[in-house]
Ligand SMILES: Cc1ncc(C[n+]2csc(CCOP(=O)(O)OP(=O)(O)O)c2C)c(N)n1
């Protein structure tokens with residue numbers, strides 16, 4: 001597809017503040033980009049009304065006076081940005097061609113999201129423009145992480161994180177302002193205050209007379225207000241100085257920019273909530289005609305008319321090209337293949353377990369190292385931190401304290417704070433920050449203190465990270481370590497099994513090791529995967545006992561189930577701590593009933609690789625599925641369905657599903673034992689099933 005040549009005025013996507021004094025055409029360049037953004041946004045609205053663009057469109061009309069100067073001033077060779085639904089002009093300046101952005105709106109085959117996302121939900125991750133999801137506020141932490149990544153790579157980048165007056169109330173915004181200040185990251189937080197969140201005026205969003213920029217003081221950062229509707233040259237100077245200060249001090253800053261929402265919230269908005277005359281007041285403050293009048297006064301009306309004609313011709317030619325682009329084929333195989341970034345070759349690991357926890361535990365010559373699962377994970381983290389410079393480890397209390405379960409014990413001492421550090425209680429922004437790091441070439445390993453607290457980060461995990469590759473083509477290699485499981489009288493909020501909760505969402509991988517060796521292998525395999533991987537670590541297994549842990553060149557086998565024992569009477573599938581209970585049940589039935597079960601430890605919960613288990617079931621004709629989590633919508637439901645739907649009629653008996661009760665995890669040991677599968681209950685259920 002040949003894109004029309006852009007007008008010469010738009011040849012430069014950059015602006016320096018000093019140009020305003022020296023170059024009479026500098027402000028004309030700003031006008032050119034603002035005018036293109038405005039006319040393209042208006043044209044997109046027309047195309048939507050004609051039914052040629054689907055979904056809806058949220059225009060940036062009234063935001064150009066902020067977003068265009070800022071995008072022109074940014075250093076596109078290193079800075080990081082994520083535009084909101086008001087940032088079309090910024091997208092145009094940042095990268096690509098107008099046609100790329102129109103392709104996105106037309107949702108055609110050439111769209112940057114392969115038509116998988118609509119209107120402005122695109123970015124350009126390879127140029128550090130991070131794509132947005134609908135959940136407002138979620139992207140500010142991504143920008144913060146990618147900016148930190150740039151700095152870690154030695155590039156003096158600045159991040160630009162935008163949010164509206166409405167979005168300023170989200171938890172992610174508060175969490176990230178705190179995080180950026182704490183980590184001293186050079187991010188310019190910009191509030192696009194257009195005084196409305198959809199239909200809700202600011203007076204109904206926060207206490208009367210609140211000036212949002214004053215929140216900066218609470219986070220220990222500088223802040224100020226800027227009216228981006230008054231004079232574009234002033235906006236350029238103010239933003240230029242702010243960017244420079246953030247770049248040199250590496251401190252975040254908060255700007256409350258007053259902008260306009262000239263066309264309501266979105267194409268469908270009737271705007272009948274506005275006061276009489278309010279809309280006219282917005283248009284009277286519009287900086288674009290004011291800038292044009294100013295330029296007419298200095299450069300003459302003919303020059304401005306010529307610019308407008310040229311910009312319009314370019315816009316129309318671009319619309320024509322993008323409109324004619326082929327539609328997406330809707331190929332299912334291609335969509336399914338893009339849920340995950342493909343596997344890359346194994347990393348060049350040194351073929352050893354690595355440093356043992358301390359000298360006292362070092363093995364006698366030739367003997368394999370004996371580790372419990374916590375030590376095995378610690379050893380894997382050490383190995384990763386030693387051999388992989390792009391790795392970092394973060395989470396609550398993981399530094400000096402070594403983590404709630406001491407899995408990160410000693411890492412801070414050996415690898416130092418930039419790579420091993422505590423995070424505040426802000427799971428959502430910390431995970432979003434990890435996403436940003438991952439998008440820019442780092443590989444963060446985040447420990448959640450308990451798996452239960454992942455619900456705080458559900459948007460970042462299940463919607464943002466999980467869908468990243470599908471909608472943007474960018475790899476998002478994250479390891480989220482989740483101490484999970486019950487039996488320890490920790491109650492409802494420290495004991496859950498959340499694999500079904502998360503793994504029903506496409507784009508997440510999940511490993512659930514049950515032995516120290518598998519824990520070691522799983523961490524390496526998860527680490528080198530190019531996708532977000534949830535590593536379920538059962539708390540009761542951390543110190544269940546030591547076992548040999550060796551360097552295993554086939555560590556990636558952890559992505560497939562492991563056959564723990566052979567048998568012909570039934571196929572028995574489980575994972576996690578239940579593997580041990582299942583093994584004991586197998587012993588019991590072999591001895592007492594002379595029935596042998598073929599036992600599999602699933603190990604990888606997503607993607608599921610069930611070939612070996614299916615082959616076993618074809619032989620035995622009987623299936624037992626056991627897991628610790630709740631029964632309804634539990635992981636066993638998926639396993640039974642998958643394993644039996646093809647050969648249901650050849651089964652010799654109905655599948656047996658053993659799981660926890662459909663209750664919140666109760667606290668007292670007697671209640672928790674009643675809730676979850678125990679040895680006794682497993683044996684009773686199987687015995688009854690055998691008849
Ligand atoms: C977290 C979240 N809640 C609700 C919505 C639905 N929604 C979309 S835009 C919007 C208003 C946003 O207001 P603001 O942040 O001021 O941005 P503006 O649209 O005014 O630029 C709402 C409520 C959303 N996208 N994200």
Ligand SMILES: [Mg+2]
Nearest residue numbers: 164165196197
């Ligand atoms: Mg708003």
